[in-house]
Amino acid sequence: MARQLPITILLLIAGIVAVWGTTISLTSETPMDREEVVFWHFWSGPDGKVVDDVVRRFNESQKDYYVRAVSMPGNNFDMKLFLSITGGDPPDLINQDDPIVGDWAFRGAIYSMDEIAPLEEVERMRKWLLPSARSLGEYDGRLYAVCNGLDIRALYFNREMVEEALGGPVPVELESVEQLDMISELCTQYTNGQLRQVGYLPDPRRLWAWGPVFGGDFYDEQNGRITAGDEAIISALQWMQGYRERLGAHAVATYRQNDQSLPNKMFPLLAARYAVILDGQWRVRDIEAAQEVSRTKGEPVTRYGVWPLPVVSRQGKNGWVNGNVFLIPRHANNAKGAWEFIKFWTGAEGHEKDAAETCAAGGWIPVSKQVVESIEFQTYLNEHPLFARFVEFAATEQVPTPLVPGASRYYREVNNLVQRVMYDDEVVDLTTELKILEQTMQEHIDRIQGRPSFAEEHADE
């Protein structure tokens, strides 16, 4: 009996493994005659349904490839990806929205599109993309990521509040930041000494937008230098600091934190907490939904509008862009299939109609003028005039967070500094602090660039 026990246990384990293996093969949904493309993304809820629909349409249109979408909501997406790459079994395609393209491209974690697709096809794709969409995927002169949806920020305003404050019509566009300051001051209201309504309050994360608008650059691409200490960026931060000085650090911090306590993280503009707020195009849906509720209830419908960021200097850009990008991890099993899916989703190479349908369903900004101009998308824009303005802004000079190695930390460190400036009454020498940040980040980037990349190390594979 004692002799048979180990053998019995081993047989039992083998049996469990065998049954498990069978279950795995049974759950595979990919048709036998097609190559599987594994696609990792982080969408869920209503957006997840839009993604499922794009995948379904692609799969129906295909004979060669079959996309299997894996939704991975949560914050450990990057960790899982890197473990899968080092483990030798990465997905074929991923979606990302963090400023990581330059970093991952430098480290060789992702393919440049010209390593997968014919060069002329990639060139066509580059020209076909809007400049703002192209800028989100280019590193060292090559296209490493293809944007599938742009995120553009602009100044939403409550028309009733601004009209009342100005005592007349609302301007179509702001002429200057001084005009924004003036509107902000007129619309700011207190109750019992507490801020009840703010005209405008700069979000500490948006020095990335205001810096370029003031004419600054966070990175000198030609010389490969971090330029956080740029005069124009200092000016932008000084301007943001002015709001803290006028309202007080305590009031600013309290007010910002209170935004988070709104039910379901409601858009604070709808809660009448702000007269003007900088946010992205996805808020149009919230506004339309709120207006619809008011109409249904027979209540007065609040009107909202949107301004582009005002022009500050001649060298200034129009704003800051980020968005979702497709990336193909190195050693993906089916990079070519992933490329086909990228073209289908974005609308390249004759798929404009499909892309228009996707963007309209998701409320996403198309990445190409051709998709915007398609009849399907024009119909959508006519029905959503507020959203149409964001599409208009997307075609202007919008700059991304620099695509450099170590950009994630750079992004974080800048935000940390601005939070210190905005949430504390301590007097900070902005020039010195930005120069220190510039030096620290330069050292960080130099350190990363001083090592071989994954692509170089695995050149033979």
Next chain:
Amino acid sequence: MAAEARGIHRWSGWLFVSPWLFGLALLFVYPFVASLIWSFSEYDLLTSPRYIGTDHYERIASEIVQGKGVGKALWNTFYYAAVSIPLSTMLAICLAVMLNWQVRGQAVFRTLFYLPSMVPMVATSILWLWLLDPRDGMVNGFLSFFYETPPLWFQGIQEGVSISSPFQFGSKDGLTLMSLWGVGNFMLIYLAALGDIDTTLYQAAELDGAGSLQKFRYITLPMLSPIIFFNLILGIIQSVQAFTQVYLVSEGTGQPAESSLLISLQLFLAAFRDLEMGYASAIAWVLFVLLALMTWGLFRSSRNWVHYRGVRI
């Protein structure tokens, strides 16, 4: 025959413990040794580790001197531990003593006070984000009677237990309050230990004319000292490992302005956001050494204040 049976018996034993041994080697010994090697290497998860000597340790030392990066995170962790551990120890002992009183509904009270410890950390964090909202939160609603400008909690970079901003509570103080809410586990251990104290000690003290406070000071506390010691070590380790709640309330960045950047989050960001696995491993080793030193110091000091069955060891 007997020798053969013994041989089989021995092999069976190894076979039965093999899953554990395999797990120990794979999930503990290997990462332990690997992280030590990586701490002397440039390693980004994607490429092979490249030996660079003590660069990471020098960088950590320089950051500690400048009070930036690891230095800032270590300070935050020290502050969090130094405030939360004594408070949670005191609160847990007080609650345990009170819940040990023979009153009607004792079991109900015990359950009620233990319940918060069973709430998942994610739910707890969301709840406290609401409770500590500077304007509409319930806590500030109460504190507004005493404060002209109520604390900012998770949005504040101030430190409430400091000379520069006394009672102006910021993000770390918010985390401390959260930790106090989950004090039930410690309380349960104290409660069990209280039940273990020999009642004849109290009877003897009463005969000598000792009052309640004296009994608490000279019997309860010394008899609880091994448990206090145990919980102290556990508390230090938990403070250093605090991650989920910090990640949630600071949106994974240690905001505002790194004021809630505890060392575990700093380590996570270095490893998986900045892909500096070698640097993160060095941080982990510095932490390991610091924890070992603190534990050693506590063990040394325990000779003076920990009593095992009334005897100091």
